[in-house]
Every structure is written in C-alpha cells, then in structure tokens.
Amino acid sequence: MKEETERLQEHLNEKIFDNLISFIKTSHTQVNSEVNDWSYRMRCSEIPTAALVLGVNVPDHEMTVQGLSELLKQSLTPHVVCLQSKECTTVKQVLQKILMNLTGGSGNDEEEDVHYSVEFHQSKMNCSMASLCRWYNTITKKSTSKSPSKKRKSSLQHEEVLPIVIIFKDLESFLPKVLQDFIIIASNYIQHLPLVLVFGIATSPITIHRMLPQSVSSLLCIELFQSLSCTDHLATVIDKLVLTTEFPFKLSGKVLQVLNNIFLYHDFSAKNFVKGFQLSLLEHFYSQPLSLLCCALNETNARVQNLTHDDCELIRQLPSFMGYVDDQDSEKQVELLTNDQYLKTVVQTLLTTLHIYHKNYFPVLKCLHIFTSSLPKYPLGKQIRELYITCLESNIWENEEYSSAFQLLRMMARDELVCLLQECIEVLQSSEHTSLTLSVQTLEDFLAKFQKLDEVPKEDVEEGQECKARSQKSLQKKTDLYQLQKTLMEMKELKRSKKPSKFEVLRMDVLEFMDKLVRKYLVPPETQPLHELVYFKAASALRRHLNAAPRAGLQIALSNPYYYLKNEALKSEGGTITNVAPDICIIYKLHLECGRLINLYDWLQAFATVVRAAEGKDRDKINNGQVDGVLHARFIRAVSDLEFLGFIKPTKLKTDHVARLTWGGF
Structure with missing residues (x-):
C-alpha cells in the first residue's frame, strides 16, 4: 500500500512538475536572436518566479516540495534550496540558509566544496549575495574549463546555465519585510546569478500582491502553476x-x-x-x-x-x-x-x-x-x-x-x-x-x-402531429371558462392515457436493469x-487515536497515572493522593485542593509532606518544615511543567502566589 501511494503521488504531480522544470529550464536560457524576451526581462531586473498553488492541505506540502526538490536535483540543477519561515525570520538568516545549503555540496568538486563550506562557516557574519555570486562564478568557471569546445559552441548558439532554485515552502508564513528585502537584494544580482524563485502558496496567488508592494512585485516575472485539488x-x-x-x-x-x-x-x-x-x-x-x-x-x-x-x-x-x-x-x-x-x-x-x-x-x-x-x-x-x-x-x-x-x-x-x-x-x-x-x-x-431509435416510423410521426394539431385547434376556439377547463382536463387525460414512446420504454428498461444490478451486488458486507x-470496524479505537482530546488526556494522566503507566503501586481510590506517584501528579492533585490563587510556600510544604511520607522520613523533620535542596528542585521542576502545560501562571497580585487557570478535574 505504501508503494502504491508513492507511485500515485508521483503520477499526480508528474504534469505540474514537468511544467515547472520546463519553466525553470528556459528561464535563464539565452538564445542568440534579435528579439529575446528573457533579455528584456533581464534589463528590467525581473526574477523568474513560479507561484505554485498547493492548496489548503498543508500536511501534504512537505511531500510535494520534497519530490520537486529531488526531481530538480536529478534532472536539472544541483543548486536547490528549500526555505521555511520558522528558520528565516531575518534577511541575514535567509542568506545564511541559502549559502549553507549551496556551499555544502555542489556535486562538482569535493575539495572545492569543502573549501567553500569551511570558508562560509568561518565568515558566517559576512554572508551576502556577493559571496554567493563569487561562489557561483568559481563553480561555473571550473565546469566550463573542463569542456572548452562545448563552451564555444554554446556561447555562439545556445548557452545553458545551471539555475539556482530557491523554494519558499510556506510563503504566507514569511515576514513580508524579510521577503521584500530579499527580493530587492536578489534583483540587483539577477544579471550575475541565474536565480529562480518558487513560492509555495496555500491560499491564493493574490497573497503575493498582499505581501509585496507594487515596487517589489514588479521585480518578479511570475508564472502561475496550479496543483491538483485535495479532493481529487x-x-x-x-x-x-x-x-x-x-x-x-x-x-x-x-x-x-x-x-x-x-x-x-x-x-x-x-x-x-x-x-x-x-x-x-x-x-x-x-x-x-x-x-x-x-x-x-x-x-x-x-x-x-x-x-x-x-x-x-x-x-x-x-x-x-x-x-x-x-x-x-x-x-x-x-x-x-x-x-x-x-x-x-x-x-x-x-x-x-x-x-x-x-x-x-x-x-x-x-x-x-x-x-x-x-x-x-x-x-x-x-x-x-x-x-x-x-x-x-x-x-x-x-x-x-x-x-x-x-x-x-x-x-x-x-x-x-x-x-x-x-x-x-x-x-x-x-x-x-x-x-x-x-x-x-x-x-x-x-x-x-x-x-436505432433514429429510424422513427412515419405512422408514429403523423399520429403525433395530428394529435398536436387537434389540441391546438380546440384551444383556439372561443369558449367560456367552463369549456376551457373541460378542454384542458380532456387534454390531460389524453396525455395520461397516451402510449409511451419507444425511447421512454427503453429508458425504463435500462433503469430497471440497473436497479436489479444494485439489489443483486450492492448488498452490505x-x-x-x-x-x-x-x-475493520473499531471506529471508536480509530477516533481515539486520531481525534485526541489533549486537555482530557492530560488531566486523566495527572489525576490517575495508573491509566497509562500500569504500575500496581499507583492504584488509588478516587480523590486520594498516592505518595509514590510522579512529582507532577502529586503537584497536580495538591493544586486541585486550592482556590484561584495558590501560595507557593504552602504548596511546597504539602508536597514535601507527601513525598517524605512515601520515603519513610522522620516525621519530626517534616513538622520542622525543613526542605532540602533536592526536594526543592523537584518541586520547582514539577511546578514549571504544570505551568508549561497551561494549568497555572504567575500573577502580579501576590509575589509568592500563582494563579490557577483551570477549574475542576477528572
């Protein structure tokens, strides 16, 4: 099933991937002719951009982008970079990510790749488009020096270059300012770097114009690509x-x-x-x-x-x-x-x-x-x-x-x-x-x-025309309301008693046959x-795994740890605190006994009492209120975990108190 799903995914994306590769391949191809559209776009400093509308099924985007990236590396260019919004909150991070991916391995010379990778990591603070341009020129010179005859031929007729493809996986999540600054910087180097941008869009292509002002969007030469809908x-x-x-x-x-x-x-x-x-x-x-x-x-x-x-x-x-x-x-x-x-x-x-x-x-x-x-x-x-x-x-x-x-x-x-x-x-x-x-x-x-219904007998045609003419003639006569009503009723009865046509009979036969097929073969399993x-019929088990209720699951785990851990020592009657339970469970049970504000010192003393009773410590030390450093640290960690889960939060009403965010429990 997994193999069939993978083959299906490749087949569904095959057409749009072919169109994308064709667009990227021809975006920086220069033809020696008087009228050259790409040269005109180059003079205008436009960056070829593919707006790839992937749809609202965001979990599927990663698989689609990964397939596109692998296909580009195999068939067109090794210089492919995939960017995510969470890793690129500034222009500097965008440039670092691009340089790190490209200089990490170009596929031409391992020693040169290692040299540039070390150089990049040593001067991480100075990464820029100029560094990328120097790297690309070095790689290009090395590849062309290996085949000079091919270089002369291509320079005269058809020069092919390896484009640098930058894929923005989730365009809507990128900061507009970061995207704008990067496009402006990249447009200044478009005559030296064959850059191609791919925007992964989940909503609508209009998003590009909402994020980018006209002065920035005019630097892009955008072509739209629509992926298959998620329902299909x-x-x-x-x-x-x-x-x-x-x-x-x-x-x-x-x-x-x-x-x-x-x-x-x-x-x-x-x-x-x-x-x-x-x-x-x-x-x-x-x-x-x-x-x-x-x-x-x-x-x-x-x-x-x-x-x-x-x-x-x-x-x-x-x-x-x-x-x-x-x-x-x-x-x-x-x-x-x-x-x-x-x-x-x-x-x-x-x-x-x-x-x-x-x-x-x-x-x-x-x-x-x-x-x-x-x-x-x-x-x-x-x-x-x-x-x-x-x-x-x-x-x-x-x-x-x-x-x-x-x-x-x-x-x-x-x-x-x-x-x-x-x-x-x-x-x-x-x-x-x-x-x-x-x-x-x-x-x-x-x-x-x-x-064969096209061959209608002449008798049927003449009979139909005669009935139609007789009906029209009866309607054209001058008459009162009663006679008109009587005539209409007669026409209705005549139509009801009319013999069905051959097409109507044949249509009924077809539908009866289909009904027999349905009744014979579509019986329930x-x-x-x-x-x-x-x-497989256990819909409740599947719903429990896929439609989880996080808050209910958390409260069940904290109030009854035996439900998940299956440790006999954790069994307890309803409402009681098991002293051998995990620290966070003890903290949770104690906080249920408090009101809206919880005193941290009282909470710590109650926690220490429960834990020491489980460890069999001297009751006199418990009454003295002495808490060692280890127990104090365990308490702080458990309270921090409970705060992380959203059950409590700090409050400014009282410095030594925390506010409770939930009410009741399971």
Missing part, C-alpha cells in the same frame, strides 16, 4: 487503495466515515488519510487473531490448512459464521461445529465467495455513481466515497435518496443516457466475472437499441460470512 487527490487514493480487490483489507462504513470527517473538517490532507488507513490496518491485524486469513486469494488455501483447533473455534464464534451455520441443515451444522477439516474446506469456499463478492461490488458501485453523480442536488452524493459509505451501512435501495435519484433518472435525455451507458460498459468490462460479462452484453444491446476477517 483523495478520490484517486480511495480508488487505488479502497475501491480495489488488489488489497484484501477493507474498512467498514463507520471507520471510513471517521477518516472522511477528519479529512473534511480538519486538514484536507490525503497523506493523513493514508496514515489513518494504515493505522486501521495495524489495529485490525493486532486485535483480530484470525486476520492471518486477510491475504491474497492464492495464499488462503495454505493458511487455512495450517489453522489450529483454537483457530477453528474462533471461526465458529464469529457472528457472521454463526448465522451461516444456522441457515444450513442439521447434518452440515454438526459437521461445521465438530469436524475441523470440513470446516477448513467450507472456510476456503467462503473466502473465495467473499473475493468474488468484492470483484462484483466495486464495478457496480462505480456504475451507480456514474448514473447519480451528475443529478441535481446529488441525492446520493457527489463523490463516490459518500455513496460507498451509504452502501456499506445499509441497503441502498431502501433509502429515500435512492428513490428520488431514480425519479430524476426517469427524466434524463437520450444523449446523456447514452453517454452514461458507454461509461458503465467500460467500467464493467474491467471485471472478469461471468455474471458481469453478461451484464455488459445486456448494456451493449441497450446501446444498440438507442442508436455484513451479509457475507467471514466478513470480520477483512473488514
């Missing part, structure tokens, strides 16, 4: 990882809904969706002992034969298998419950049936999505993941949305219906199962009948025996 990225990920029989592991409707909600309401990150999918897989194989049978179909026979008696008993306890046993006759029930070898044979058959079920399920699901995704108001959802979640949770044909969708389909025009049929035929042809092959043949027959082996 997720749809492709779901199609390759979830809606496929290549991987036997599947998600239940509730688990998929949890991952979908996290994507829609938190981060829009397809990368985090894949991580949640991987976490579900790990949880399934960790919590389900029979998950060893969640494998490819060609491996199931060997694994089933190696099942032990205990494994067979676990299979017999599965709810879906118990339902399967109840449907069998008495003789088979006895064999299934007592004979392990017979059970293994049945399990192998059921796993094959489950595989065939998925082989038919996903093509029919995609066909239903093709028919319903273009309907007004999207009664069954616009994205296939929404339709898939609905189909997993219940019988889709029992929903009101399903009925309303087919009512809209009954009004669909012929051209639209023909296009949908062609798409469905292409999807169903991908399945190798015999039953769907017959369905493809039926849809092809429907398509051929639609194409709970109806399949042994579905527990491949479907």
Whole structure:
C-alpha cells in the first residue's frame, strides 16, 4: 500500500512538475536572436518566479516540495534550496540558509566544496549575495574549463546555465519585510546569478500582491502553476487503495466515515488519510487473531490448512459464521461445529465467495455513481466515497435518496443516457466475472437499441402531429371558462392515457436493469460470512487515536497515572493522593485542593509532606518544615511543567502566589 501511494503521488504531480522544470529550464536560457524576451526581462531586473498553488492541505506540502526538490536535483540543477519561515525570520538568516545549503555540496568538486563550506562557516557574519555570486562564478568557471569546445559552441548558439532554485515552502508564513528585502537584494544580482524563485502558496496567488508592494512585485516575472485539488487527490487514493480487490483489507462504513470527517473538517490532507488507513490496518491485524486469513486469494488455501483447533473455534464464534451455520441443515451444522477439516474446506469456499463478492461490488458501485453523480442536488452524493459509505451501512435501495435519484433518472435525455451507458460498459468490462460479462452484453444491446431509435416510423410521426394539431385547434376556439377547463382536463387525460414512446420504454428498461444490478451486488458486507476477517470496524479505537482530546488526556494522566503507566503501586481510590506517584501528579492533585490563587510556600510544604511520607522520613523533620535542596528542585521542576502545560501562571497580585487557570478535574 505504501508503494502504491508513492507511485500515485508521483503520477499526480508528474504534469505540474514537468511544467515547472520546463519553466525553470528556459528561464535563464539565452538564445542568440534579435528579439529575446528573457533579455528584456533581464534589463528590467525581473526574477523568474513560479507561484505554485498547493492548496489548503498543508500536511501534504512537505511531500510535494520534497519530490520537486529531488526531481530538480536529478534532472536539472544541483543548486536547490528549500526555505521555511520558522528558520528565516531575518534577511541575514535567509542568506545564511541559502549559502549553507549551496556551499555544502555542489556535486562538482569535493575539495572545492569543502573549501567553500569551511570558508562560509568561518565568515558566517559576512554572508551576502556577493559571496554567493563569487561562489557561483568559481563553480561555473571550473565546469566550463573542463569542456572548452562545448563552451564555444554554446556561447555562439545556445548557452545553458545551471539555475539556482530557491523554494519558499510556506510563503504566507514569511515576514513580508524579510521577503521584500530579499527580493530587492536578489534583483540587483539577477544579471550575475541565474536565480529562480518558487513560492509555495496555500491560499491564493493574490497573497503575493498582499505581501509585496507594487515596487517589489514588479521585480518578479511570475508564472502561475496550479496543483491538483485535495479532493481529487483523495478520490484517486480511495480508488487505488479502497475501491480495489488488489488489497484484501477493507474498512467498514463507520471507520471510513471517521477518516472522511477528519479529512473534511480538519486538514484536507490525503497523506493523513493514508496514515489513518494504515493505522486501521495495524489495529485490525493486532486485535483480530484470525486476520492471518486477510491475504491474497492464492495464499488462503495454505493458511487455512495450517489453522489450529483454537483457530477453528474462533471461526465458529464469529457472528457472521454463526448465522451461516444456522441457515444450513442439521447434518452440515454438526459437521461445521465438530469436524475441523470440513470446516477448513467450507472456510476456503467462503473466502473465495467473499473475493468474488468484492470483484462484483466495486464495478457496480462505480456504475451507480456514474448514473447519480451528475443529478441535481446529488441525492446520493457527489463523490463516490459518500455513496460507498451509504452502501456499506445499509441497503441502498431502501433509502429515500435512492428513490428520488431514480425519479430524476426517469427524466434524463437520450444523449446523456447514452453517454452514461458507454461509461458503465467500460467500467464493467474491467471485471472478469461471468455474471458481469453478461451484464455488459445486456448494456451493449441497450446501446444498440438507442442508436436505432433514429429510424422513427412515419405512422408514429403523423399520429403525433395530428394529435398536436387537434389540441391546438380546440384551444383556439372561443369558449367560456367552463369549456376551457373541460378542454384542458380532456387534454390531460389524453396525455395520461397516451402510449409511451419507444425511447421512454427503453429508458425504463435500462433503469430497471440497473436497479436489479444494485439489489443483486450492492448488498452490505455484513451479509457475507467471514466478513470480520477483512473488514475493520473499531471506529471508536480509530477516533481515539486520531481525534485526541489533549486537555482530557492530560488531566486523566495527572489525576490517575495508573491509566497509562500500569504500575500496581499507583492504584488509588478516587480523590486520594498516592505518595509514590510522579512529582507532577502529586503537584497536580495538591493544586486541585486550592482556590484561584495558590501560595507557593504552602504548596511546597504539602508536597514535601507527601513525598517524605512515601520515603519513610522522620516525621519530626517534616513538622520542622525543613526542605532540602533536592526536594526543592523537584518541586520547582514539577511546578514549571504544570505551568508549561497551561494549568497555572504567575500573577502580579501576590509575589509568592500563582494563579490557577483551570477549574475542576477528572
């Protein structure tokens, strides 16, 4: 799954990366001609800049930028620098970061790289664009001196240079003043350095003009590049990882809904969706002992034969298998419950049936999505993941949305219906199962009948024209309101009793056939025996891992450390303070007994009393109030940790007090 995700990421970014490389490659290429656009831009001191709109899915940006950086180093230039806003709060830090990355290794001469790297670190305070220019000139002279003939040829016809690409990963987070000053400095060296800027933008290209005044933005020659939207990225990920029989592991409707909600309401990150999918897989194989049978179909026979008696008993306890046993006759029930070898044979058959079920399920699901995704108001959802979640949770044909969708389909025009049929035929042809092959043949027959509808008999045309003319003539007569109402009612009855056209009959036949396919193949997975082996259903466990509540988790850990540490000595009754608990837990429990302001001296004395009681110290020393340096340091560290976690803060009301920021506890 990880390899498939990486290949998918490369494929999705392939087009935009090719366009970026083409832009960077031609940005500093000089052609010997009278009209040279780049020479004109050079005279204007414009820096070629690629505005790369990555979208609001910020967690995915790192992977995209890293892939772009590696591709540039492999195919175009080794001089690539990636900058982050948190590391570049001043222009000096920006220049230091650029020089450190570039002089650390150019790929031409290791001794020269080491020399420049040492020189840079020795004169870190004097880093500037002039230093970068000297370094680049030295590197360029060394590379051209190795091939003089090539140099003469390129100087006459087509001179290629290795550009210096500077990528600003998160443009919105950079300080506008820092960005402005760097661009102004870089524009003064653009005739000596082939600089190319890449702006990673999460929101909108207008951000550039909001951060930079016109005098600075005029120094940039900006070209816009739009990456694939995060929803399209997720749809492709779901199609390759979830809606496929290549991987036997599947998600239940509730688990998929949890991952979908996290994507829609938190981060829009397809990368985090894949991580949640991987976490579900790990949880399934960790919590389900029979998950060893969640494998490819060609491996199931060997694994089933190696099942032990205990494994067979676990299979017999599965709810879906118990339902399967109840449907069998008495003789088979006895064999299934007592004979392990017979059970293994049945399990192998059921796993094959489950595989065939998925082989038919996903093509029919995609066909239903093709028919319903273009309907007004999207009664069954616009994205296939929404339709898939609905189909997993219940019988889709029992929903009101399903009925309303087919009512809209009954009004669909012929051209639209023909296009949908062609798409469905292409999807169903991908399945190798015999039953769907017959369905493809039926849809092809429907398509051929639609194409023959152009040949309308003359009798039908004349009859239709005659009825239309008779209706118009009756309406044109002068009459009163009663006669008009009577005429309209007669026309309505005539229209209701009118014989449906051949297209309408054929359209109804197509929709009835699609409804039969849905009812036959899109039954929920709970109806399949042994579905527990491949479907992960623990949505609560996944929600607990991915939708964490930090404050609640902190308070549970501090008030009940046994919940996490599992140390028997930490067990205590509700409300009591365990004297062997960690220092921060004791401090937390003591601070719950205080009001809005906490006296630090009293807090220290209470802490010392609890700790010394745990260590078995002399009670007389406790009463004297003597606190040694080690105990005092432990108290200060625990209070500092509690302040860092946001439970207390210093206050100016009283110098020897701290203010409590929370109220109550778990």
